[in-house]
Amino acid sequence: MSRKEKILAMLNEDPHDSFLRYSLAMELRKEGNHDESIRMLRALAYDPEEKYVAAYFMAAQQMVELDQVEDARTVLRDGIEEARRQNNLHAAAEMSELLSDLGK
Numbered sequence: 001m002s003r004k005e006k007i008l009a010m011l012n013e014d015p016h017d018s019f020l021r022y023s024l025a026m027e028l029r030k031e032g033n034h035d036e037s038i039r040m041l042r043a044l045a046y047d048p049e050e051k052y053v054a055a056y057f058m059a060a061q062q063m064v065e066l067d068q069v070e071d072a073r074t075v076l077r078d079g080i081e082e083a084r085r086q087n088n089l090h091a092a093a094e095m096s097e098l099l100s101d102l103g104k
Contacts, residue, residue: 004027007023007024008024018044018050021044022055022058025037025040025041025055038059041056042055045078046078053083053088053091054091056075056091056095057076057079057091060072061098072098073099073102076098076102079095080092080099
């Protein structure tokens with residue numbers, strides 16, 4: 001059974017598990033299915049109940065790879081704000097660094 005199949009099986013048991021959903025998005029990224037990966041990451045990042053901070057950063061990284069820089073900047077700004085709200089200063093700093101690297 002592949003890692004993706006294991007994650008899908010666990011998601012069958014708990015479809016709302018954020019870490020499993022994040023893990024599936026990362027597997028999709030590895031497969032080159034960037035559209036679906038980014039869609040899943042954005043859903044996690046902008047989930048009104050949780051706002052999974054790592055998802056902002058990973059979505060933005062993929063967007064940059066796909067030359068969607070303006071979208072990446074928007075996601076990073078939102079992610080920095082949310083990371084600070086959650087007192088996750090490490091994540092805020094990582095996203096700030098990437099945003100700075102992207103320039104204006």
